[in-house]
Amino acid sequence: MKKQRKMNSALKRLIMTLMFLALSAVVLAGCASGGGSETASGDGKLKITATTGMIANVAAEVGGDDVVVTGLMGSGIDPHLYKASQGDVKKLDEADIIFYNGLHLEGKMGEMFEKLEKQKPTVAVSSQIPESELHGNPSGDSTSHDPHIWFNVKLWMSATEVMRDTLVEKDPANEAAYKERAEAYLAKLEELDQYAREQIATIPEKGRILVTAHDAFGYFGAAYGLEVTGLQGMNTMSEYGSKDVSELRDFLVEKQIKAVFIESSVPRKSIDSVIEGARQLGHEVTIGGELFSDAMGDPGTEEGTYIGMVKHNVDTIVNALK
Structure with a gap:
């Protein structure tokens, strides 16, 4: 019995020693892999x-x-x-x-x-980007x-x-x-x-007018040859009032614009009020489509990439205004 107890005790000590060595190896490996890394991710990315x-x-x-x-x-x-x-x-x-x-x-x-x-x-x-290539704030x-x-x-x-x-x-x-x-x-x-x-150039010159919910497309218009106007300013934090609605309504009637565009990140009610105002003056305006302005489309879709988003906008504008 005594001999058996000694053997059990020795076996326990051996197991504890092996566990300690294994734990030490894990800790040392962790220090070796993590200590010199400059990244926050565990895989070095x-x-x-x-x-x-x-x-x-x-x-x-x-x-x-x-x-x-x-x-x-x-x-x-x-x-x-x-x-x-x-x-x-x-x-x-x-x-x-x-x-x-x-x-x-x-x-x-x-x-x-x-x-x-x-x-x-x-x-x-x-x-x-050089300041000379940046657009100013329309609010002054x-x-x-x-x-x-x-x-x-x-x-x-x-x-x-x-x-x-x-x-x-x-x-x-x-x-x-x-x-x-x-x-x-x-x-x-x-x-x-x-x-x-190339695509914007296919729109008849007289029809190259882009009307949207807020003034997000200034750079787009300047780069590709479109006159651009929006109901709100370039920052959606700015409020629009009845004067803004009536001015844009009159602009649509005067220029005989047939289509305006809503935006995925801006409530469409703002542009709907302009369309209704033009209708009351006898001018029919339709929604030319939805554009992506301050956000892209859903992940996994073409519009969920920058290139796909821009192509979608170009194609939507051309199809409505051509």
Whole structure:
């Protein structure tokens, strides 16, 4: 019996020793793999948090398999009115890089970005666009610009280059891959820019007037040859009144405009009031279709990508106005 107890005791000590050695090996392995990593993700990939879907899409295209991208604002979300949730704050905290539009698009998040940029790369993708190429605020505010830069594909190419350069600086080991993917994507944007020019040019010149719920398409009109007007200003935080409705109604009647457009991220009731006003004056106006302005379409659809969104807008406008 005594001999048996000694054997059991020795066996227990052996098991405890083996468990200790195994645990030590796991801890050491964890230190070896995690101690030198500059990324927040456990697999060594850069964690990127982007505000709008347009930015998230480009970051994913350029970053490829070397990044994990999280977008804060989904389809149908208006960035002008967006407020960050507690979950968003966590995503921003855990990110290695934060990309945002800038130019006061994400107006309610400005102070947050100022604090975060002291801790990690927090980059406005509009930062390298020359001021001479930015549109002013129609309200006369000299301190701000029209933030809807993605509607000029050439300007969005600049945003793509900013994201590429930021990724290269943060993760130089994958520089070649980032540059190769960016070059391929920029070539697609060149084709998209040419497509927009060619298609808009098929609309009779007299009919190249784009009327929407809010003034988001200024860059688009300037780049591709359309006169653009909206019921609200370029920021949906601004209110519209009866005077705005009557002025736009009179504009539709005077120019004999047959179609206006609603937007996926703006309630259509605003434009419906203009259509009804024109009808009362004997002028019939139809909805030419839904455009994507401040947000892309649903994930998994063509319109859920930047290129697909722009093509959808171009095709919708041309089909209604041609």
